[in-house]
Amino acid sequence: MSWDRILDETLAARFEAERGRLRAIAQRMLGSTAEAEDAVQDTWLRLARTDPAEIKNLPRWLTTVLSRICLDLLRARAARREDPTGEPLPEPPPEAAGDGNAPEQEALLVESVGRALLVVLNRLAPAERVAFVLHDSFAVPFEQIAPIVGRTPVATKKLASRARRRVRGTASEPPEQLAGHQKVAEAFLSAARGGELDDLLAVLAPDVVRRADPTALPPGRALVARGALTIARETTVWGRRARFGAAALVDGAPGILIAPGGRLSLVLSMSVTQDRVTAYDVIADPARLATVKLALLPDGER
Structure with missing residues (x-):
């Protein structure tokens, strides 16, 4: 040789x-x-x-x-x-493998990073x-x-x-309040993933209000919904997206981002009072997404 x-x-x-x-x-x-x-x-x-x-x-x-x-x-x-942070993605079909319509390797990347x-x-x-x-x-x-x-x-x-x-990022809430609101956001995300009506009702205030960009909803769906039962039932339908979700700082307060394959699709900006979600906005319009300040929560990268 x-x-x-x-x-x-x-x-x-x-x-x-x-x-x-x-x-x-x-x-x-x-x-x-x-x-x-x-x-x-x-x-x-x-x-x-x-x-x-x-x-x-x-x-x-x-x-x-x-x-x-x-x-x-x-x-x-x-x-x-x-810029992949401002482009809404279509809802992945139920049969899509891995992390939405991303291949298995992309799902592993999301999991590891x-x-x-x-x-x-x-x-x-x-x-x-x-x-x-x-x-x-x-x-x-x-x-x-x-x-x-x-x-x-x-x-x-x-x-x-x-x-x-x-x-x-910079939190807009004191540490103790931030930690409590983070738990509520994570509980909402977990309940949405599970699709259980009782779990959703437990984290939603009775008079909760949901507002959404038109691009975030199916045609004909009301841009504003009110009441825990109405919103919980709605969430059990769109909850498939929740498996692509993560808690994050949204404009300085705990919220949720939905990002199939790690690419931002929409954001939930939440208001919390007494350990219940009292209101949230579903932001999906690219122009609005571009203005939302996103950062990691203080306890980690996931």
Whole structure:
């Protein structure tokens, strides 16, 4: 066996050892399993065309190359205005497998990364997303991130900090009240997923009001509904969407986002009084969705 062949096989083996980490980085940056796999493969192709003697630190080299590929893809996506956070998606058919009409791999991505986090990451500018993912999720130092995003280490730190503030958000309620309202939002989501009328009635105030954008409802459905029983019965019908839901901060207060495959379809902005939902708006119009501030709840990424 030739020395060049041995070098090629050694390099390939070292790349395979890094593949899982690279895939995880790309998935968070791009929010798509298919695009992440393409980015990882492109990284391998670039490695195959590079003299190994020029690479002093292979993991760092691979991270840098992959991140630049992802950054270019994110910038191209933004230039085409293909922002996935404001486009309503059709209701997935009952027979759809996995996470709605997304393939099984996309469902696994949502499960591993977190539905709410994927939605919030989609709202970051490309350089913000790259800096935040590399530093906060994979502990890459700012000195390494800086040349990737074309900024100084100090500017890169500010970039990641700005992204972190957007991801974490700012609650409009004191911590104790926030925690209580979060439990109510999660209980409503759980009841909607289960489709049990009694569970829904337990979390809805008797005089609850539901308002909705026209695009959020089937034709002919009233834009405003009143009363716990009416809304509970309605929710048992649309509850199939609830399996694509996650609790999140919606304009600073606990609410619910619906995101098949991690792509935002609609938002429920909720009002809670005495541990009951007293009103909620179903926001599905793209223009309105674009103005809603979304962030993670304080207790995690899911």
